Amino acid sequence: MNDFEPTIVAFFCNWCTYTAADLAGTSRLSYPSNIKIVRVMCTGMVDPKYVIKSFLEGADGVLISGCNPGDCHYINGNFKARRRIKLLKEILAQFGFQPERLRLTWIGASDGIRFAEIMREMTAQIKSLGPNEGRLKMVI
Amino acid sequence: MVKTTQVDLKDQDLLGALRGFFKAVLEREEISAILVPWRLPMKNTVMPTLITDPQQLDRADPLSPGFAINTARVVSRLTRRASAGKVVAVMRPCEIRAFVELVKLRQGRTEELVIIGLDCLGAFGNRDYFRWVGDDAEASTQKFYRAVLTGSGAAMDGVDLSRACKACELPTADGADIAVGLYGVDTAQHLLVQARTPEGENLLGKLGLVETQEPPGRMKALEKLVAERIAFRDEMFNQTRAATDNMEKLGTYLANCVNCYNCRVACPVCYCRECVFVTDVFDHEPAQYLRWAERKGAVKLPTDTLFYHLTRLAHMSTACVGCGQCSNACPNDLSLMELFRSVAHRTQAGFGYAAGRSLDEKPPLSEFRENEFPEVVGI
Numbered sequence: 001m002n003d004f005e006p007t008i009v010a011f012f013c014n015w016c017t018y019t020a021a022d023l024a025g026t027s028r029l030s031y032p033s034n035i036k037i038v039r040v041m042c043t044g045m046v047d048p049k050y051v052i053k054s055f056l057e058g059a060d061g062v063l064i065s066g067c068n069p070g071d072c073h074y075i076n077g078n079f080k081a082r083r084r085i086k087l088l089k090e091i092l093a094q095f096g097f098q099p100e101r102l103r104l105t106w107i108g109a110s111d112g113i114r115f116a117e118i119m120r121e122m123t124a125q126i127k128s129l130g131p132n133e134g135r136l137k138m139v140i
Numbered sequence: 141m142v143k144t145t146q147v148d149l150k151d152q153d154l155l156g157a158l159r160g161f162f163k164a165v166l167e168r169e170e171i172s173a174i175l176v177p178w179r180l181p182m183k184n185t186v187m188p189t190l191i192t193d194p195q196q197l198d199r200a201d202p203l204s205p206g207f208a209i210n211t212a213r214v215v216s217r218l219t220r221r222a223s224a225g226k227v228v229a230v231m232r233p234c235e236i237r238a239f240v241e242l243v244k245l246r247q248g249r250t251e252e253l254v255i256i257g258l259d260c261l262g263a264f265g266n267r268d269y270f271r272w273v274g275d276d277a278e279a280s281t282q283k284f285y286r287a288v289l290t291g292s293g294a295a296m297d298g299v300d301l302s303r304a305c306k307a308c309e310l311p312t313a314d315g316a317d318i319a320v321g322l323y324g325v326d327t328a329q330h331l332l333v334q335a336r337t338p339e340g341e342n343l344l345g346k347l348g349l350v351e352t353q354e355p356p357g358r359m360k361a362l363e364k365l366v367a368e369r370i371a372f373r374d375e376m377f378n379q380t381r382a383a384t385d386n387m388e389k390l391g392t393y394l395a396n397c398v399n400c401y402n403c404r405v406a407c408p409v410c411y412c413r414e415c416v417f418v419t420d421v422f423d424h425e426p427a428q429y430l431r432w433a434e435r436k437g438a439v440k441l442p443t444d445t446l447f448y449h450l451t452r453l454a455h456m457s458t459a460c461v462g463c464g465q466c467s468n469a470c471p472n473d474l475s476l477m478e479l480f481r482s483v484a485h486r487t488q489a490g491f492g493y494a495a496g497r498s499l500d501e502k503p504p505l506s507e508f509r510e511n512e513f514p515e516v517v518g519i
């Protein structure tokens with residue numbers, strides 16, 4: 001289990017969390033390379049399909065991260081994302097997905113330190129959960 | 141206050157009384173047409189049919205256990221724009237609930253529509269119904285409704301209600317403008333007709349029916365029926381959840397799926413005008429299939445079977461009304477209704493929403509509040 005390196009697909013909004021990731025980089029903060037970042041303009045555009053496809057293709061975790069409440073560049077995209085994540089958690093739970101594999105966080109553009117902390121924490125959590133069974137078993 | 145009236149039967153002929161009632165409605169000047177379950181002249185199969193000639197109502201069969209399609213889709217087509225005529229639609233409760241969902245998605249309008257809903261006696265699966273109905277559809281329907289209404293049950297001649305109907309805890313037409321009551325009513329003598337909206341009251345007031353009271357036994361009969369249905373439903377949920385509690389089992393559950401997408405076509409609340417799964421998003425490059433196959437040594441074709449079903453659940457589960465047309469439409473007899481309903485029950489509970497309950501409740505994914513679902517956010 002200890003040498004298991006999870007793959008975590010991350011959808012970061014351009015305005016807050018992606019900028020925080022940039023800040024973490026320019027501040028020379030390190031965070032696990034398990035996080036595979038997809039930059040999107042807003043977490044409100046993360047279609048449930050992106051999350052489902054990630055899991056079916058064998059992602060061990062999916063992280064969606066955007067702006068803090070009230071800070072959304074498009075006013076309320078992050079609130080819409082929250083409802084979609086709520087929906088996905090309800091659906092995936094029936095099929096034995098641990099809810100910890102799908103996460104939504106809000107990290108502001110200036111929170112480089114917090115960003116690196118959360119990435120480390122998420123990676124540690126997924127490591128302890130072990131691999132997603134979709135990666136191991138043939139799924140249709 | 142609900143306005144309650146009754147229609148008296150002649151010679152214990154329930155179908156005749158309903159046809160007479162529909163004729164009286166259609167003969168009103170302000171009503172242009174009536175949509176009813178209707179026996180096709182060329183074959184004893186029952187389909188939703190739009191009728192303007194009252195004589196044609198002699199073939200109306202609103203108590204038949206045939207339920208070939210969910211009428212909500214058809215009513216959506218009839219009402220999506222102004223038609224310069226008022227239409228009355230005779231619908232089952234699950235059809236009304238599905239239509240309510242479509243109206244909220246702006247795929248139907250209630251402005252020129254009066255919905256008459258009947259207490260639902262349930263339906264057979266399509267294959268069962270077509271096999272069972274025989275040459276004398278009138279006698280078949282009579283046999284069916286008498287069995288159900290006298291309490292001896294719908295199981296007959298080796299067929300029974302579909303599992304969707306056995307698990308249906310909402311058999312009354314609560315969303316109708318005019319609701320016809322059968323359970324707990326002395327249906328040898330009369331049937332109950334109740335106006336549930338001002339629109340319904342307006343129309344019913346013009347028909348000159350005798351006012352009456354809801355019979356005392358009705359509430360009790362309904363409670364008993366609903367309790368049986370909920371027990372069946374919960375057992376069905378438990379079995380389905382146990383059969384799909386990990387992805388491998390879900391794969392097994394859906395292994396016979398051939399990606400025909402019939403469940404999506406038959407679904408009254410699958411609302412996309414064009415399904416993403418038939419767009420070029422899923423016209424994968426030939427080389428892509430080879431890469432997929434290479435990764436695990438094998439890839440089943442067509443691909444994206446689980447992806448399709450999970451995405452569909454994300455789209456329609458909060459609007460699922462449990463009509464069971466998905467199972468009806470499946471060529472390989474997958475237990476789809478069981479799967480979709482058990483997930484829908486979860487997702488609707490998660491949002492405190494019930495599909496088709498009210499026109500005033502917004503679909504969960506079309507609104508949000510600032511402070512909600514704190515458990516979803518954070519590590």
